[in-house]
Amino acid sequence: MSERKDSPEQAEFRDHCRRWLEANHPGAPPFRLPQNPIEVMTQEQRVWLCAWQKSAYQAGLIACDYPKEYGGGGHQGFQRIAGAEVARAGVPYFINVIGLGMAAPTILNHGTEEQKRRFLPPLFSADEIWCQGFSEPGSGSDLAGAQTFAARKGDQWVINGHKVWTSLAHFASWMIILVRTSRDHKYDGLTYFIVPIAGAEGVTVRPLIKMTGETGFNEVLFEDLHVPDSLRLDDVGKGWTVAMTTLLYERGAAESAGTGGGESLDARIQALIDLARTTHRNGRTAWEDPVLRDRVLKLAIRIEALKQLGRRARVEPLTDHPMRLPLQSKLLGTEIGQDIAAVALEIEGMGSTLYLKDENAPQAGRWPLAYMNSYGMTIAAGTSEIQRNILGERVLGLAKSK
Amino acid sequence: MAQPKDYGFGEDERILRDSARRFLDEVATMDEVRQLVAADAAEAYEGAVPPARYDESAWRKMVELGWTALAVPEAAGGAGIKCVAVAALSEEIGRRAMPSPLPSTLVATFALRAAETGAARSWLEKIAAGRSATLAMTNAEGSWESEATPVRAETRSDGAVLEGTAYFVQDARKASFFVVSAASEQGVGLYAVPADDPGVTIRPDHIVDLTRDQARVTFDRVHVPESAVVAPPPAGFEALRRATPAMLTIVSADIAGAADWQLRATTEYAKVRNQFDRPLGFFQAVKHPIVNMMVAIDETRSLLYNAACAVDAEPKLAERYARMAKSAASDTAAFCSGRSVQLHGGIGFTWECDVQIFFKRQKHSQVYLGDGVYQREKLAVLI
Numbered sequence: 001m002s003e004r005k006d007s008p009e010q011a012e013f014r015d016h017c018r019r020w021l022e023a024n025h026p027g028a029p030p031f032r033l034p035q036n037p038i039e040v041m042t043q044e045q046r047v048w049l050c051a052w053q054k055s056a057y058q059a060g061l062i063a064c065d066y067p068k069e070y071g072g073g074g075h076q077g078f079q080r081i082a083g084a085e086v087a088r089a090g091v092p093y094f095i096n097v098i099g100l101g102m103a104a105p106t107i108l109n110h111g112t113e114e115q116k117r118r119f120l121p122p123l124f125s126a127d128e129i130w131c132q133g134f135s136e137p138g139s140g141s142d143l144a145g146a147q148t149f150a151a152r153k154g155d156q157w158v159i160n161g162h163k164v165w166t167s168l169a170h171f172a173s174w175m176i177i178l179v180r181t182s183r184d185h186k187y188d189g190l191t192y193f194i195v196p197i198a199g200a201e202g203v204t205v206r207p208l209i210k211m212t213g214e215t216g217f218n219e220v221l222f223e224d225l226h227v228p229d230s231l232r233l234d235d236v237g238k239g240w241t242v243a244m245t246t247l248l249y250e251r252g253a254a255e256s257a258g259t260g261g262g263e264s265l266d267a268r269i270q271a272l273i274d275l276a277r278t279t280h281r282n283g284r285t286a287w288e289d290p291v292l293r294d295r296v297l298k299l300a301i302r303i304e305a306l307k308q309l310g311r312r313a314r315v316e317p318l319t320d321h322p323m324r325l326p327l328q329s330k331l332l333g334t335e336i337g338q339d340i341a342a343v344a345l346e347i348e349g350m351g352s353t354l355y356l357k358d359e360n361a362p363q364a365g366r367w368p369l370a371y372m373n374s375y376g377m378t379i380a381a382g383t384s385e386i387q388r389n390i391l392g393e394r395v396l397g398l399a400k401s402k
Numbered sequence: 403m404a405q406p407k408d409y410g411f412g413e414d415e416r417i418l419r420d421s422a423r424r425f426l427d428e429v430a431t432m433d434e435v436r437q438l439v440a441a442d443a444a445e446a447y448e449g450a451v452p453p454a455r456y457d458e459s460a461w462r463k464m465v466e467l468g469w470t471a472l473a474v475p476e477a478a479g480g481a482g483i484k485c486v487a488v489a490a491l492s493e494e495i496g497r498r499a500m501p502s503p504l505p506s507t508l509v510a511t512f513a514l515r516a517a518e519t520g521a522a523r524s525w526l527e528k529i530a531a532g533r534s535a536t537l538a539m540t541n542a543e544g545s546w547e548s549e550a551t552p553v554r555a556e557t558r559s560d561g562a563v564l565e566g567t568a569y570f571v572q573d574a575r576k577a578s579f580f581v582v583s584a585a586s587e588q589g590v591g592l593y594a595v596p597a598d599d600p601g602v603t604i605r606p607d608h609i610v611d612l613t614r615d616q617a618r619v620t621f622d623r624v625h626v627p628e629s630a631v632v633a634p635p636p637a638g639f640e641a642l643r644r645a646t647p648a649m650l651t652i653v654s655a656d657i658a659g660a661a662d663w664q665l666r667a668t669t670e671y672a673k674v675r676n677q678f679d680r681p682l683g684f685f686q687a688v689k690h691p692i693v694n695m696m697v698a699i700d701e702t703r704s705l706l707y708n709a710a711c712a713v714d715a716e717p718k719l720a721e722r723y724a725r726m727a728k729s730a731a732s733d734t735a736a737f738c739s740g741r742s743v744q745l746h747g748g749i750g751f752t753w754e755c756d757v758q759i760f761f762k763r764q765k766h767s768q769v770y771l772g773d774g775v776y777q778r779e780k781l782a783v784l785i
Contacts (some may be wrong), residue, residue: 005406096650273785290779300785301705301726308704315408317416318707328697388693389686396669396692398683 005082012096013064013078017085020059025091026052035263035370037097038167039216046129046171049095053126061086062100062258063124066108071121072257087264094258098168099123099130103176103194104257105249110192110234110242118173121193124257131197132250133163133177133220134243141386143178144187144203144240148222150179157181157232159195159202159225165380169218171204172197178243181236190239194231195222202226212372250381251330253323265303265333268340272347275363279347286347295343299336306332324395331387334377341371409711410429411486418472418483418492429460430498432756439501439612443753452608454575454615456501465532469504473511478526485713487647489655489706496659497572499763503534503576506654509649510535510581516645517592517633525579525594525632534576535594537649538568538619539583539642546772548583548590548642553621555584555591555635561628562586563592564601564621572770574604581632582621589636593626601625611766612759638672647724648713650771654706654724654731657767660760661699661734664742667757668692671746682745691741698734705730722784729777735764 006014029048035039040049056062061082066072070228104123107115122128139145148161159179169175175195182189197203202225207215215251234242248254263271276287276296286292309332312318342368345352352368355359378384391397438455440446446453464470473488474480495504511529513609514522529535539553541620553566555571564584571580580602595602601624607616633641669692672683682688707753739761743750772780 165610177504179433294775294778295783297781297785298729301729301778301781302701304708304723304726305701305705305730309700310710311407312409312704312707315411315495315707317419318409318411318703324696325700328700332697385686385690388690391693391696392683396683396696398669398672399681399688399690401684 010077012080013075014081014085017061017082018089020061021085021089021091024055024059026055029092033092034214034216035366035373037093037095038376039210039212039214039373040095040168040171041215046095049092050126050129052092053094053096056086056094056258058093059126062094063120064105065255066104066120066124066257070108070116071124079258081209082258082282083255087266089290090263090267094126095168095171096123096126096129096130098176099126099128100258101256102246102250103130103174105254106176106192106233106242106246107194109245110238113232115194115231115233122173129168129171130172131166131169131172131220132246133166133175133195133245135165136162137164141383142236143243144170144190145381146178146180146190148177148179148182150191150193150227152181153226155229156226157193157229159193159222159227161222163220163222164208165217166205166220167217169197169220170207170215175220176233176246178239181239185237188237188241190243191236192233192239192242193227195225195227200225210373211377212369222236247382250334251327253326253329263334265306265340268337269296269300269303271363272299272340272344275344275367276347279349279351279362281347283347292343292347295346299340299343302332302336302339308337321395324391327387327391327395330381331384331391335384338371338374338378341367341374345371353374405708405711405715407504409486409707411490411707415484415487415490418487419494422469422491422494425463426494426498426500429457429463429687430500432498433615435499435501435613435759436756440753440759440784446612447608452606452615454573454606456503456576461502461504461534464502464504470507470511470532470534470723471530472507472531473515474526475515478523479530480526482644485651485706488648489559489651489710492652493659493662493703496656496763496767497662497663497668499613499663499759501772503536503573505652506536506573506577507534509572510537510577512645512648512652513537513581513592513642514594514632516641516643517637518636519632519634521594521629521717522592522632524629525581528579533578535579535581536571536573536577537583538571538574538580540568540570542567542569543658544570544769546776548639549585551583551585551590553584555586555593555626557586557588557635558625561631562591562593562626564595564624564626567618567620569618570607571617571619573615574619575615577604578683580619583638583642586619586635588634590638590642591631591635592633592638592641594630594632595621595624595626599624609766611762612767614643641772642716644722647709647717650724650728650777651706651710651713653767653771654702654709654727657731657735657764658699658702658706660764660767661695661702661738664738664757664760664764665692665695665699667760668695668742668745675747688745691745695738695741698730698737702727702730702734722781725777725781725784728771729774729781730776732772735768739764 063072064078068074094352150157181191204221279286351362471480476482556563601622603620605618705727709727712720
């Protein structure tokens with residue numbers, strides 16, 4: 001796809017991003033990086049990735065549209081350009097993905113002046129890593145069923161409970177957390193806090209092992225964690241509203257403080273086409289097999305449609321309900337990601353049985369790993385089933401499936 | 403050349419579409435379309451000659467409003483609107499399943515535009531003045547490859563002579579002239595032939611779709627004067643190749659509009675129909691496929707405006723994007739049609755339910771100009 005027309009300021013900024021990324025591409029580290037930032041496991045990975053994010057922040061590629069007083073660039077409409085250029089440059093991802101994508105916009109929308117000044121700058125620079133405490137053992141899709149409890153004690157809150165699937169908690173300084181402050185009301189009994197993780201008394205972080213064999217996410221136990229009332233985000237009882245803001249950004253329905261890096265969908269479909277052209281099956285390449293080629297092309301078309309969805313969402317006369325397109329992006333992005341990996345496994349055939357450590361594994365085993373990890377994506381941040389409920393109920397007005 | 407971010411869909415395009423909507427809301431209501439083409443099942447399917455009805459007074463008004471001139475370049479007396487506006491108009495036609503010579507005339511308009519000859523311009527002027535047209539290029543196998551045309555052309559000093567039968571000609575009985583793709587030793591040429599030429603025989607097909615007509619058109623040594631040789635061989639091949647993206651976009655837009663009607667009708671039904679003491683839409687087995695219809699439609703719409711914008715501003719990528727659009731559109735037509743009947747239950751399977759009218763138009767559009775598999779085969783060499 002060619003570049004769309006930019007305004008002079010946008011063109012200048014795009015040019016800056018391009019030149020900077022070209023000159024400062026960090027290359028590949030001397031160790032294996034996981035496919036996604038939420039699977040970062042080791043200290044050496046962390047240190048290397050934090051340094052990379054910090055340099056990109058200092059170059060103005062992160063938090064471009066945030067106010068200057070909170071450490072941002074003070075621009076408007078620049079983040080999308082930076083995101084596009086970062087994706088295009090094929091540079092590594094930014095490690096503080098939950099901070100940039102979820103915590104920062106939530107704090108910007110709901111935080112106090114002190115909270116914004118205190119938390120946003122070190123979040124952007126990756127000096128402080130963030131994680132998110134939403135899911136619990138007993139509440140997954142039914143997020144408002146959260147039972148972790150915050151009891152008021154003077155100007156403090158005492159938190160007890162158990163959060164799960166907590167990516168990056170093992171490196172995190174802070175967590176955005178949804179807790180119950182009243183058992184009398186399901187939705188109105190929820191309140192949103194920022195809580196300390198690293199070194200905090202009453203917090204235990206335990207790694208969970210994913211089906212891939214990787215760690216990277218955790219369970220976090222709270223036993224009488226004391227936090228000051230100044231860490232509460234928005235009003236008592238408003239937690240559900242604040243959580244909806246977080247989810248709007250987590251699901252990609254609104255612009256985050258910094259995105260991109262890692263492998264774009266474009267790069268993945270190109271990798272899939274290359275895989276089909278170079279993999280031999282039954283005396284011909286997979287690309288020469290009309291059935292497999294058709295599957296690859298269907299995916300290429302869905303990816304183009306997803307890119308155009310983002311573009312059309314900003315063209316008012318060509319949209320319908322204002323959230324109709326934005327609410328589809330998480331559903332489509334994750335399901336396409338899963339289907340790309342599934343087709344790659346089909347193309348590889350028996351080669352798809354070989355995993356990371358096997359010297360004969362095609363492309364070092366990336367596709368079986370990607371396929372397994374893709375289920376994390378279609379489950380996290382509201383499963384595909386929940387996304388379809390939201391689309392059916394909020395956009396089409398169908399009866400709620402409660 | 404770069405595409406504008408907003409697909410070039412600005413205020414002019416919006417005004418045009420909104421006025422088209424208002425007009426069609428008056429002349430092409432569901433009741434009127436049903437009265438016209440689905441009043442009687444036996445009449446639709448059992449007669450010796452299948453009907454080819456459309457609202458001729460509405461068509462005259464469309465001509466008076468200048469709709470046939472919209473896609474004709476200004477140099478040929480038209481308005482020369484962008485392809486994105488043509489797409490928007492086509493969506494509105496599809497949304498109402500309106501029987502009309504307009505879609506096939508738009509397709510023929512783009513074929514003539516791509517020919518870029520003086521003769522082509524004179525036939526575009528006729529379209530701008532209100533004459534309808536359709537493309538005749540398909541063989542008995544239903545091939546959309548222009549070199550597969552079953553019509554032969556013999557070049558003469560004063561024009562050409564056409565011989566042979568074109569199949570699957572869209573809205574043939576609504577057309578005032580045909581744009582015929584014909585092969586000769588020099589290659590493929592395009593020729594304009596009036597429908598009332600004595601050498602032309604139109605044999606209507608008995609088709610499923612109630613909102614179109616289709617025919618085999620035989621050219622029995624039809625003499626074409628030089629003024630009607632709109633693309634002398636071999637330039638017809640290149641003209642059709644260049645026109646293909648716009649043609650695919652028009653059909654894709656018709657599909658998107660019709661699919662949007664299917665989505666709305668099915669959504670509405672799922673809100674008002676109760677079973678097990680709940681509206682149908684409460685059940686995820688109903689809700690989720692309806693959402694999948696919406697997702698499919700949005701993929702198609704995004705891709706077709708991208709294709710239309712490429713026709714306007716990025717012609718070298720237009721075919722690639724248009725193949726993507728029609729692939730998605732064909733699959734969307736099939737999916738939404740199936741779900742719209744299934745989710746309506748028993749009533750959806752009846753003649754009296756309007757769902758059947760759109761189901762049939764969509765199944766026709768799905769294969770018209772090539773289905774999804776065909777588009778992806780063409781895309782394979784472009785990607």
